[in-house]
Amino acid sequence: MRYRRLGRSALQVSALCxxxxxxxxxxxxxxxxxIxxxxxxxxxxxxxxxxxxxGxxxxxxxxxxIGDWLAEDRSRRDKIVLATKVHEPMSEDVNDRGLSARHIQMACDASLKRLKTDHIDLYQMHHIDRAAPIEEIWQAMDHLRRQGKITYVGSSNFPGWKIAQANEKAIAARQLGLISEQSLYNLIERxxxxxxxxxxREYGLGVITWSPLAGGLLAGDAPDQGGRRQSDDMKRAASSRSAQLSQFASLCLDLGQSTSVVALAWLLHQDGVASTIIGPRTKAQLTSVLQAPEVTLNAEVLARIDAIFPACGPAPEAYAW
Incomplete structure (x- = not known):
C-alpha cells in the first residue's frame, strides 16, 4: 500500500480509503x-x-x-485514521441536523459513543449548511479540538467558494482550517x-474522492455484480454510455487490468487527490482492487482515457469567453 499526506497536514493516509x-x-x-x-x-x-x-x-x-470491531481489539484504534461526518438528519428533531454549534457538539459525542472511541481523527462536514455562519462552525470545531475529541476538520460535498470562505476565516483566526474535501469525482463525473x-490545491486540502467507480458503471466485470448496478437507473446509464464504456474496457484489456483498477489508478494520478474511497460490499470486492495504487499510467494512456472521458476544462475558460 502507498501512503500520502492528507493535504497540507503531516498526516499520512493510505491511497485507498x-x-x-x-x-x-x-x-x-x-x-x-x-472486510x-x-x-x-x-x-x-x-x-x-x-x-x-x-440505511x-x-x-x-x-x-x-465499526465501534464493535474496534472494541473487539483495542489495539486496532491506533492503527487507523478514523473519519466520520456530521450534518445529515439524525431524527425528526428540527435541531438534530445541520451545522449549528449545538448539533456539532451533540453529534460528535453521539458518534464517539457509537464508535467506542475517545477521539475522531478527521471530522468532516457532510454538506454545507447555508444557515450556519462559518464563525459558529469554527467555534464549535475549535471547542471539540480543545476537548481532544477531534484532531482535524474536513469538508464533504463543498463547492469551491465555500472551501475558500471556510479557510479564509480560519486563516484570519490563525487556525489550521480544513485539511481535506471529500468530493464526488470519477471518470464520468469530472x-x-x-x-x-x-x-x-490553492488552500492545501487533500481531495478524497467518493463514488470512484460511478456507482458501478466503471466496475466492468468486477466480482459480485449485485446491488446498485442491477437497478433500472444504472442499467439506463450503462446503456446511454455503452460506447464509452466499451472503449474503456478495451483500453483496460490492453493494459491487462480490470476497469475498476484502472478507474481507481486514474484518480490517484490526478493532482491534489490524496486518497480514493472504495466501498466494498464483500471481501472479494475489496481484494479485487487492492493493487490500484501500484498501477502506473503513462502519459499516452492518460491521454487515451481523456479522449474517452473528456475533461471539463479549466474554470472559468470552460464556460466563459
Whole structure:
C-alpha cells in the first residue's frame, strides 16, 4: 500500500480509503469485520464513515458496527485514521441536523459513543449548511479540538467558494482550517475539476474522492455484480454510455487490468487527490482492487482515457469567453 499526506497536514493516509456505507444495510456485521480486517492487513489505514449511515437499519448503524470491531481489539484504534461526518438528519428533531454549534457538539459525542472511541481523527462536514455562519462552525470545531475529541476538520460535498470562505476565516483566526474535501469525482463525473479541486490545491486540502467507480458503471466485470448496478437507473446509464464504456474496457484489456483498477489508478494520478474511497460490499470486492495504487499510467494512456472521458476544462475558460 502507498501512503500520502492528507493535504497540507503531516498526516499520512493510505491511497485507498475504506468506505463503510454498505456496513449494516448491505453487509452483515461479521462480513464487515472481515472486510475491515482484510483492509488493515493489506495496509489500508484510512477508514471513512458517517453518523447517518445505516440505511433501513437506522442512522448510526454503521458507526456502531465499526465501534464493535474496534472494541473487539483495542489495539486496532491506533492503527487507523478514523473519519466520520456530521450534518445529515439524525431524527425528526428540527435541531438534530445541520451545522449549528449545538448539533456539532451533540453529534460528535453521539458518534464517539457509537464508535467506542475517545477521539475522531478527521471530522468532516457532510454538506454545507447555508444557515450556519462559518464563525459558529469554527467555534464549535475549535471547542471539540480543545476537548481532544477531534484532531482535524474536513469538508464533504463543498463547492469551491465555500472551501475558500471556510479557510479564509480560519486563516484570519490563525487556525489550521480544513485539511481535506471529500468530493464526488470519477471518470464520468469530472465537474469537480472546474472549481472544487483548484480550490483544494490553492488552500492545501487533500481531495478524497467518493463514488470512484460511478456507482458501478466503471466496475466492468468486477466480482459480485449485485446491488446498485442491477437497478433500472444504472442499467439506463450503462446503456446511454455503452460506447464509452466499451472503449474503456478495451483500453483496460490492453493494459491487462480490470476497469475498476484502472478507474481507481486514474484518480490517484490526478493532482491534489490524496486518497480514493472504495466501498466494498464483500471481501472479494475489496481484494479485487487492492493493487490500484501500484498501477502506473503513462502519459499516452492518460491521454487515451481523456479522449474517452473528456475533461471539463479549466474554470472559468470552460464556460466563459
Amino acid at each position: 475504506l468506505g463503510t456505507m454498505n456496513f449494516g444495510p448491505r453487509t452483515s456485521a461479521p462480513e464487515s469485520f472481515a 475491515l480486517n482484510a483492509a488493515v492487513g493489506a495496509g489500508i489505514n484510512f477508514v471513512d464513515t458517517a453518523n447517518q449511515y445505516g 433501513q437499519l437506522g442512522v448510526g448503524t454503521t458507526e456502531t458496527i 465537474r469537480a475539476e472546474l472549481e472544487v479541486i483548484p480550490a483544494c
